[in-house]
Amino acid sequence: MLKFGLTPVFLSNDLELLSRLKYYLSRQTGREVQLVQRRTYEEITALLLSGQLTAAWICGYPLVQYREKLALVAVPLWREQPLYSSYLIVPVGREAAGIDNLRGDLHAFSDPNSNSGFLVTAALLAERGLKPEGFFRDTIFTYGHRNVVRAVASGLAQSGSVDGYVWEVMASLEPELTTRTKVIRKSELLGFPPVACLAAQANSMDVELVRKALLSMADDPEGLAILSLLKLDGFAEEPQSLYDPIAAKMQLIRNLSP
Amino acid sequence: MNGKAPELARPSWSFAIKVPVVVVLLMVAISTVVTVRALSRLEASQQKNLEVLSSAYLDGLSASIGPAVEREDVWEVFDALDRSRERYKGLNVQWVTVTNADNQTIASSMPTTFPPLEPMATDTLALFSSEKDVELNDDKAEARMTRPLLYQDQVIGHIYALADISGLVAERTAVFRELVLANVLLTLFLVVFGALFVRRMLEPVGVLSRYFAQGREGSMTPIPSELANRQSREFHDLFDRYNLMATAVNEREQLAAELAEEEKLASVGRLASGMAHEINNPLGGMFNALDSLRRYGAREEVRATSIRLLEHGLSGIRDLVRSTLTSYRADQRPRDLTPTDLDDLRLLVKPEARQKRLRLSWQIEFVDPVHVPAVPVRDAILNLLLNACHACREEGQVGFMARAEEGHLIAEVSDTGEGLPQNVKEYLERDGAGAAPMDRRSGLGLWIVKRHCDELGASLRVVSAGLSGTTLRMLIPLRSDFEDAA
Numbered sequence: 001m002l003k004f005g006l007t008p009v010f011l012s013n014d015l016e017l018l019s020r021l022k023y024y025l026s027r028q029t030g031r032e033v034q035l036v037q038r039r040t041y042e043e044i045t046a047l048l049l050s051g052q053l054t055a056a057w058i059c060g061y062p063l064v065q066y067r068e069k070l071a072l073v074a075v076p077l078w079r080e081q082p083l084y085s086s087y088l089i090v091p092v093g094r095e096a097a098g099i100d101n102l103r104g105d106l107h108a109f110s111d112p113n114s115n116s117g118f119l120v121t122a123a124l125l126a127e128r129g130l131k132p133e134g135f136f137r138d139t140i141f142t143y144g145h146r147n148v149v150r151a152v153a154s155g156l157a158q159s160g161s162v163d164g165y166v167w168e169v170m171a172s173l174e175p176e177l178t179t180r181t182k183v184i185r186k187s188e189l190l191g192f193p194p195v196a197c198l199a200a201q202a203n204s205m206d207v208e209l210v211r212k213a214l215l216s217m218a219d220d221p222e223g224l225a226i227l228s229l230l231k232l233d234g235f236a237e238e239p240q241s242l243y244d245p246i247a248a249k250m251q252l253i254r255n256l257s258p
Numbered sequence: 259m260n261g262k263a264p265e266l267a268r269p270s271w272s273f274a275i276k277v278p279v280v281v282v283l284l285m286v287a288i289s290t291v292v293t294v295r296a297l298s299r300l301e302a303s304q305q306k307n308l309e310v311l312s313s314a315y316l317d318g319l320s321a322s323i324g325p326a327v328e329r330e331d332v333w334e335v336f337d338a339l340d341r342s343r344e345r346y347k348g349l350n351v352q353w354v355t356v357t358n359a360d361n362q363t364i365a366s367s368m369p370t371t372f373p374p375l376e377p378m379a380t381d382t383l384a385l386f387s388s389e390k391d392v393e394l395n396d397d398k399a400e401a402r403m404t405r406p407l408l409y410q411d412q413v414i415g416h417i418y419a420l421a422d423i424s425g426l427v428a429e430r431t432a433v434f435r436e437l438v439l440a441n442v443l444l445t446l447f448l449v450v451f452g453a454l455f456v457r458r459m460l461e462p463v464g465v466l467s468r469y470f471a472q473g474r475e476g477s478m479t480p481i482p483s484e485l486a487n488r489q490s491r492e493f494h495d496l497f498d499r500y501n502l503m504a505t506a507v508n509e510r511e512q513l514a515a516e517l518a519e520e521e522k523l524a525s526v527g528r529l530a531s532g533m534a535h536e537i538n539n540p541l542g543g544m545f546n547a548l549d550s551l552r553r554y555g556a557r558e559e560v561r562a563t564s565i566r567l568l569e570h571g572l573s574g575i576r577d578l579v580r581s582t583l584t585s586y587r588a589d590q591r592p593r594d595l596t597p598t599d600l601d602d603l604r605l606l607v608k609p610e611a612r613q614k615r616l617r618l619s620w621q622i623e624f625v626d627p628v629h630v631p632a633v634p635v636r637d638a639i640l641n642l643l644l645n646a647c648h649a650c651r652e653e654g655q656v657g658f659m660a661r662a663e664e665g666h667l668i669a670e671v672s673d674t675g676e677g678l679p680q681n682v683k684e685y686l687e688r689d690g691a692g693a694a695p696m697d698r699r700s701g702l703g704l705w706i707v708k709r710h711c712d713e714l715g716a717s718l719r720v721v722s723a724g725l726s727g728t729t730l731r732m733l734i735p736l737r738s739d740f741e742d743a744a
Contacts, residue, residue, distance in 0.1 A: 156369040
């Protein structure tokens with residue numbers, strides 16, 4: 001049985017998407033497939049590292065955190081690129097030009113192991129020699145990029161760090177939420193959250209079946225339906241170096257830590 | 259319908275108004291009680307439902323946010339509150355805020371009003387009762403809910419929520435309006451129905467009143483049978499009884515008229531007999547005088563005496579005839595009463611008095627004509643005097659006195675008879691008794707007197723009535739110039 005891990009990188013726990021993905025992977029690999037979902041990146045990463053998952057859709061940050069132990073299986077293509085960026089958002093009526101205006105905010109992060117939902121903003125502050133807990137009045141983790149948008153749109157948080165891909169897709173699917181927020185900063189393009197496996201199993205038959213299934217998704221009608229739901233263009237094989245900028249950000253905040 | 263009919267119809271109108279008014283008052287009273295009762299029941303039911311719903315809301319929320327409150331997890335609490343909004347849509351929660359044990363906000367459904375991690379405003383906290391989970395405020399159309407959050411018997415936080423109950427208040431208002439509208443329409447219907455029903459019910463009474471009113475004008479008219487046949491059994495019987503009564507009254511009227519005619523003829527007979535007697539008395543003397551003239555007419559003293567006797571006798575006859583003509587001339591116009599008119603009565607009564615050897619005492623205390631109609635007054639007094647003569651025993655005395663004072667003519671007739679029976683006294687003194695004779699036995703003289711009294715507006719009083727005799731006093735008001743003109 002193939003066990004495929006999923007993180008809250010998805011827009012929501014869409015049952016239709018999950019059932020289609022499970023069906024597609026089963027059909028493509030010829031194996032029984034189990035989708036494993038957890039609330040946090042940390043839990044999925046832990047399952048992956050402990051060998052309980054064949055592969056998992058994680059974030060670039062955990063990938064670089066465990067770059068010796070983890071290997072890339074495939075990277076999603078969004079707008080024809082394996083790249084995305086992190087957005088800093090505020091409520092729509094608020095006057096703010098950049099992160100410097102967000103001092104003293106209650107700031108919403110997605111997940112402490114999320115690149116776009118935490119690391120990018122923490123690194124931005126680290127560049128100024130600051131840490132989130134000192135710069136912001138308080139921070140909350142919503143464990144979901146959509147939740148960051150909800151927190152900022154409702155006024156619960158005065159600002160938030162969110163996955164740019166998620167925000168853009170939400171802008172077309174749930175404009176009533178995103179129109180209540182305003183993007184004040186878009187980060188540079190960074191490696192899209194990848195599907196990874198244990199490095200030791202990178203060449204195993206199971207991983208290979210999963211890779212093939214993902215890479216051929218754009219060529220299959222069922223696969224295209226899944227990509228359409230995800231607003232993605234397909235999956236591609238990318239070098240590990242795609243995630244070097246993320247590794248650099250990680251290093252930046254590690255260097256700042258006492 | 260004559261001019262007096264509306265006055266008689268008034269009772270039926272007043273009933274036609276009274277009944278609807280009573281219906282209105284009853285309906286208003288009943289509808290007020292029903293409305294108040296219905297609204298209080300509705301309010302109690304709404305409050306109970308709201309309490310149940312609020313309780314379920316607070317229970318559900320407590321269970322879902324308990325662990326997050328313990329960790330003071332802002333997002334988890336907010337997420338739970340946000341999701342509950344859809345689940346408890348029926349409650350129409352305006353805002354809900356969750357605090358820690360120190361009433362510092364963890365998260366609120368209105369985070370801009372109640373920012374996370376800041377103390378709740380004391381004036382907001384003061385709105386919530388510490389004793390009741392749910393408190394309704396009808397004036398502001400809101401329900402305030404509060405619930406402490408317990409973990410291992412320790413208070414770890416509170417839920418404060420405000421629900422908009424304007425929908426419930428609006429429902430009550432709508433029910434109130436519907437009740438009032440329904441009651442007003444029902445009342446209007448009952449008023450109209452009541453008015454028509456009572457009017458229809460009292461229609462026979464109106465008919466009866468109309469026929470009675472016609473009866474006052476003269477003889478009574480029976481109600482036609484086709485009209486009576488249209489009525490209910492009760493009114494049909496009543497109409498039958500009315501018809502029987504009308505027939506009896508009409509018969510009595512006719513009888514009275516016949517009696518009056520008889521009495522008139524009897525009076526004329528008596529009067530003619532008296533007059534014959536009066537004329538006959540001097541006739542003997544006059545024939546003697548003629549005989550003396552025939553025999554000793556050559557003698558101067560006999561001729562002078564005989565002529566004087568003849569002249570005296572003829573004068574008496576002339577006075578008697580003139581007085582009779584004055585009393586009974588048919589084409590007389592109303593004229594004022596003179597003392598002579600009353601003096602003449604003495605001549606008319608004299609034959610009656612002479613038969614019983616009665617003494618007549620005559621006293622007239624006015625000189626100028628008095629402003630009362632001469633003919634009916636003379637007739638009334640003549641009847642009283644004749645009656646007094648009848649009442650006296652032989653050699654009794656009949657007195658007459660007349661004087662004018664303070665707008666009245668006062669005429670008193672007295673006799674030395676045995677006095678008046680009580681029923682006669684009452685009859686004479688009762689106003690309007692001239693409408694009918696007292697009874698057949700008592701004769702019609704007194705009835706004629708009463709009829710004249712009614713016409714003249716005069717009153718009759720029995721001044722004294724005992725064994726020593728009776729004195730009747732007639733008080734006749736003097737006519738005004740206005741009446742003369744009329």
